[in-house]
Amino acid sequence: MRKIILYAVTAAIVISAAICVTAQRRQVVLDKVVAVVGGSSILYSELTELAEAIVTQRRQMGYTSDRDPMHEALETLLEQKLLYNQALLDSVEISQSEVNSRIEAYLQSLIEEAGGIQALEVREHMPIFNYREMLRNRYEEQAYAQAMQANVIGKVTIVPGEVERFYRRIDKDSLPIIGEQYVYAQITRFPASMMEAKQRTKERLLDMRERIITGQTSFAVLARMYSVDGSALYGGEMQPAPSSMYVRPFAEALEKLKPGQVSEIVETEFGFHIIELIDKKGELYHCRHIVLRPTYTREELMQPAHMLDSIARLIRLDSLKFEDAALRFSDDASSKMNGGIVSNHDVLARQGVYDGARLTATRFLKEDFGLEGGKALEDYNALMRLKVGEISDSFQTTDFSGNQMSKIVKLVEIVPSHVASLEDDYVRLEEMALNQKRERVFREWLNRKIESMYIYIDPEYRGWQFENRKWIK
Numbered sequence: 001m002r003k004i005i006l007y008a009v010t011a012a013i014v015i016s017a018a019i020c021v022t023a024q025r026r027q028v029v030l031d032k033v034v035a036v037v038g039g040s041s042i043l044y045s046e047l048t049e050l051a052e053a054i055v056t057q058r059r060q061m062g063y064t065s066d067r068d069p070m071h072e073a074l075e076t077l078l079e080q081k082l083l084y085n086q087a088l089l090d091s092v093e094i095s096q097s098e099v100n101s102r103i104e105a106y107l108q109s110l111i112e113e114a115g116g117i118q119a120l121e122v123r124e125h126m127p128i129f130n131y132r133e134m135l136r137n138r139y140e141e142q143a144y145a146q147a148m149q150a151n152v153i154g155k156v157t158i159v160p161g162e163v164e165r166f167y168r169r170i171d172k173d174s175l176p177i178i179g180e181q182y183v184y185a186q187i188t189r190f191p192a193s194m195m196e197a198k199q200r201t202k203e204r205l206l207d208m209r210e211r212i213i214t215g216q217t218s219f220a221v222l223a224r225m226y227s228v229d230g231s232a233l234y235g236g237e238m239q240p241a242p243s244s245m246y247v248r249p250f251a252e253a254l255e256k257l258k259p260g261q262v263s264e265i266v267e268t269e270f271g272f273h274i275i276e277l278i279d280k281k282g283e284l285y286h287c288r289h290i291v292l293r294p295t296y297t298r299e300e301l302m303q304p305a306h307m308l309d310s311i312a313r314l315i316r317l318d319s320l321k322f323e324d325a326a327l328r329f330s331d332d333a334s335s336k337m338n339g340g341i342v343s344n345h346d347v348l349a350r351q352g353v354y355d356g357a358r359l360t361a362t363r364f365l366k367e368d369f370g371l372e373g374g375k376a377l378e379d380y381n382a383l384m385r386l387k388v389g390e391i392s393d394s395f396q397t398t399d400f401s402g403n404q405m406s407k408i409v410k411l412v413e414i415v416p417s418h419v420a421s422l423e424d425d426y427v428r429l430e431e432m433a434l435n436q437k438r439e440r441v442f443r444e445w446l447n448r449k450i451e452s453m454y455i456y457i458d459p460e461y462r463g464w465q466f467e468n469r470k471w472i473k
Contacts, residue, residue, distance in 0.1 A: 035078060035457040038085030040141070042077045050077060071465045078457075078471055082449055083145035092151060093284070094143045098234045103135050105233070147239075152445050153438040158430060166433035167422045176420045178428055181363035183413040184383055185322060185340030187311065187330040189304035190405045197294030201272050205265050205292055209274050212262055219262065219276045219288060227290045228271065228402065236288035237278070243285055250275065254285050270401045293402050301396060304406040308394040312408050315391055322391065322410050331405065341412065342379075344427065361427045363415055379409060386411040443468075 035042040050073035058065065065072075107128075114120040117128050124131050170176075191197065208226070211217050223236030231238055243251040250273060253263045257277035266273045271293040278286040311329060314320040326340030334345040344361045370377030378397040386392060391410045398404055420429060450470045462472050 033458065034074065034461055035081075035455070037078055037081035037455050038453050040081040040085060042074070042081060046077060047073050067465060074461060074464060075466050075468070075471065078455070079446065080142065080145045082446070082453060082455075083148040084141045085453065086449055087144040087148035090148070090151070092144060092147045093240050094140070094147050095234065095237055095239050097237045098239070099136065099139050099143055101234045103132060103139055106135065107132060149442065153442050156434070156438045156441050158434045158437055162437070163426065163430045163433045164422060166436065167420075167429050176428070176432065177417055178420050178425050179365050179367075179417050181365055181415040182380075182383055182411065183362050183415065184342055184364075184379070185326065185410045185412055186332065186335055186342050186379070186407055187308060187322075187326050187340055188332045188399075188405050188407045189308055189329065190331050190403065191296050191300045191304055193296065193300045193303075194294060197296055197300070198272070201292045201294050202265050205272055205274055205290065208290060209262055209265075212274075212276075219290070223288060223290045226292065228293055229291050231289065234288075236276075236290055238287060238289070240281065240284040240286040242283045250289075254287060257287075271403075294404075296404060301404060301406070305394040305396070308406050308408045312391050312393065332399075340410065342409075363424075379407075382407075382409050383411050388412070388414060 031043050031045050033041045051069040054069040208222050212219050220235030247268045249268045253266045259279045263275040271291045273289045273291045275289045323339035326336045330336040369380035376397045382392040394406045
């Protein structure tokens with residue numbers, strides 16, 4: 001099945017734009033227009049660059065395909081250009097500052113690699129400002145395309161009945177294989193000095209707010225220097241979004257601001273924030289923020305670690321049951337009432353999903369650890385040293401909100417690889433069913449747009465292999 005998120009390839013090109021321009025450095029290609037979608041042309045140079053990137057990605061993933069990478073690249077670019085043109089028609093918004101930050105960060109890496117601006121200009125056979133503009137066009141186009149696709153599939157949801165129908169329709173010989181899974185329990189402890197650490201954090205933010213309000217420095221500069229989430233790269237700026245997209249305390253503070261105003265300190269599950277409203281268009285709030293989380297001295301961090309090591313020793317000596325220790329000592333509300341057994345409760349809560357049946361999922365694949373929206377990689381590293389029934393020594397990790405804590409884990413069960421079943425693997429099947437539904441919704445939308453948008457493909461390329469033959473008009 002072709003993945004709905006088409007930009008796994010093209011996003012990699014944007015992030016490491018070296019792939020996008022290597023063809024230009026190796027040889028001079030006599031460019032020509034291969035296709036036109038809306039008001040956008042697809043050049044032969046774009047096509048060859050993306051095809052090379054697809055080949056590179058296939059090698060990195062150990063993936064082979066019978067499909068010609070040039071054919072795949074052309075269809076990917078056709079979809080991207082269509083999404084970009086539709087985004088402009090629908091007035092989809094992107095963060096220009098984010099685009100600018102990505103361009104400048106990439107350019108700076110190229111300048112350092114080449115040994116200076118002049119050396120880069122010689123290597124690329126163009127002035128730096130021309131090179132920057134070329135990158136801007138590509139970054140903006142792909143940002144608009146990704147935003148448009150997110151708008152199309154973002155509200156697609158699925159209900160249990162659809163998951164069951166999805167499962168029943170799969171041929172029994174084609175049922176997916178679920179890899180080895182791990183069931184484990186945990187006891188977590190935050191530093192006892194958390195209140196003092198929170199106060200120190202608030203005092204830092206108050207000082208920053210004062211510096212911003214008095215004009216000593218800009219919000220964006222402080223965000224880049226001190227904020228601890230990904231928006232720091234963009235001066236704390238976030239994509240325009242309705243207030244409902246933010247956690248409640250953040251949203252409430254945002255709704256009270258006028259453009260240019262800076263909020264008081266706001267505490268959320270992610271830390272402590274100050275927020276600046278840039279502007280508001282309709283229901284969309286365009287803002288930036290600085291978020292800090294409490295930090296601790298080594299002594300403060302080691303105090304809960306020593307406590308957990310003492311608890312682990314008592315459990316190993318059969319003086320204390322793990323389940324009782326979790327209930328008495330663990331700071332994790334979602335697992336302590338269940339003998340410390342870790343579930344996907346925190347993952348689903350962050351996604352706004354509160355289906356009671358789904359909250360009981362307790363099996364985790366290797367790839368669930370260390371991924372965005374997954375469990376902590378530190379958990380996996382500790383579990384890999386254990387046999388079933390054994391308990392780890394304490395280790396340092398963070399919760400979903402980035403708060404530092406200590407933890408011990410117990411490996412409860414290793415579930416061998418097996419054919420998926422509705423009873424045991426509902427969450428995995430639900431994910432597959434949702435992806436299939438998103439794929440269908442997107443393809444239906446795409447087909448309608450192909451019919452209504454101007455598309456021209458040079459006759460030389462019309463005989464190529466397209467998954468969607470509607471491109472040929």
